Amino acid sequence: MLLFRSEEHARSWHQARGFPDARTLSLETGWKLAQAWYARKLEPDWRRHTLEEAEELFAALGLAGDFWRLR
Amino acid sequence: MIDPAALDRDVRVTIADCIRERGAVPSVAEVAARAAASEGDVAASFTRLAAARTMILRPGTGEILSFNPFAAGPADFQVRADRREWTALCAWDAFGVAAALDADGLVLGRCADVCGVPLEVRLAGDAVGALDGVVMQFALPARDWWKDIVFT
Numbered sequence: 518m519l520l521f522r523s524e525e526h527a528r529s530w531h532q533a534r535g536f537p538d539a540r541t542l543s544l545e546t547g548w549k550l551a552q553a554w555y556a557r558k559l560e561p562d563w564r565r566h567t568l569e570e571a572e573e574l575f576a577a578l579g580l581a582g583d584f585w586r587l588r
Numbered sequence: 589m590i591d592p593a594a595l596d597r598d599v600r601v602t603i604a605d606c607i608r609e610r611g612a613v614p615s616v617a618e619v620a621a622r623a624a625a626s627e628g629d630v631a632a633s634f635t636r637l638a639a640a641r642t643m644i645l646r647p648g649t650g651e652i653l654s655f656n657p658f659a660a661g662p663a664d665f666q667v668r669a670d671r672r673e674w675t676a677l678c679a680w681d682a683f684g685v686a687a688a689l690d691a692d693g694l695v696l697g698r699c700a701d702v703c704g705v706p707l708e709v710r711l712a713g714d715a716v717g718a719l720d721g722v723v724m725q726f727a728l729p730a731r732d733w734w735k736d737i738v739f740t
Contacts, residue, residue, distance in 0.1 A: 518680040519700035520709070523721040526701035536727040544709055544716045547724040551683035555657050558688040559604040561597075565641060575730070584729045 518547075540584050549578055590629060592636065598623050599633040600642060603655050611672040613652050613660035641734060644677075653677075657684030669693035679724045686711045700725075 521527035524541055531539035542550070553574050557563045566574065568587045575585040602623045606614040614622075620630040631650050638645045646653040652660045654677050663675035665682035670691040676682035679697060686693030695709040710717035 518678040519725050519727070520679045520697045520707050521701055521723050521725055522699040522703060522705050522707065522719070524723055526699055526703065527723055527725040530701045531725065531727060534727070538729055539725050539727045541723040541725045544718055544722060544724065547680065548683050548687075548711055548714075548716050551657070551680055552687040554680075555684035555687040556690070558655075558657065558684070559608060561601050561604070563600070563604075571730075584726075587730050 538584060546578055553578070592633070595625060595629060596633050596636055598625070599630055600637060603652070607655065607658055611674070613655050613658050615651055654681065657681035657688060664697060666696040667693050683711060
């Protein structure tokens with residue numbers, strides 16, 4: 518997951534490297550995703566999200582569609 | 589007789605303790621000393637934890653490359669959070685460092701396009717501050733992320 522100066526720069530990068538399915542996210546959505554994904558990583562009772570939980574987490578942030586499916 | 593599941597939990601918690609206390613991802617030797625386990629047992633635990641996608645090992649070494657989101661050593665993203673300097677392999681992990689520490693953060697990286705312009709992102713509570721237009725991009729669909737997690 519990379520940072521880009523703008524959507525135009527992101528598009529230039531993925532077109533040059535052959536990743537036609539690449540998706541851009543706003544920084545706000547990226548921050549919410551990071552918080553939901555990693556908030557408990559240092560806790561003793563941490564466990565990985567199940568596939569179902571991860572897909573629900575994506576969907577709650579509006580990240581829907583085939584690109585965000587894990588199965 | 590070692591209980592692998594119990595050891596893996598102890599190793600994971602010890603790694604997290606090192607990150608919180610020292611601000612650094614530990615080595616096999618450090619975890620072994622702190623967890624009162626042999627380096628061989630800890631190395632085997634590292635392998636299991638990597639297979640379970642709890643962390644990523646540095647190829648050919650058996651040491652941690654990233655206890656995601658915390659990278660061990662230099663990486664493309666730097667993060668200032670909780671009064672310390674951290675590194676992360678990707679933008680999502682860089683944001684994740686602040687999230688895991690439950691802290692505000694300053695993420696330092698570069699535009700991945702040819703311009704390579706330095707970019708800063710400030711994370712404060714629910715607010716995000718950066719130059720207008722800055723975005724994150726996922727190149728691969730979610731189901732392919734772990735096929736090459738370092739690239740991802």
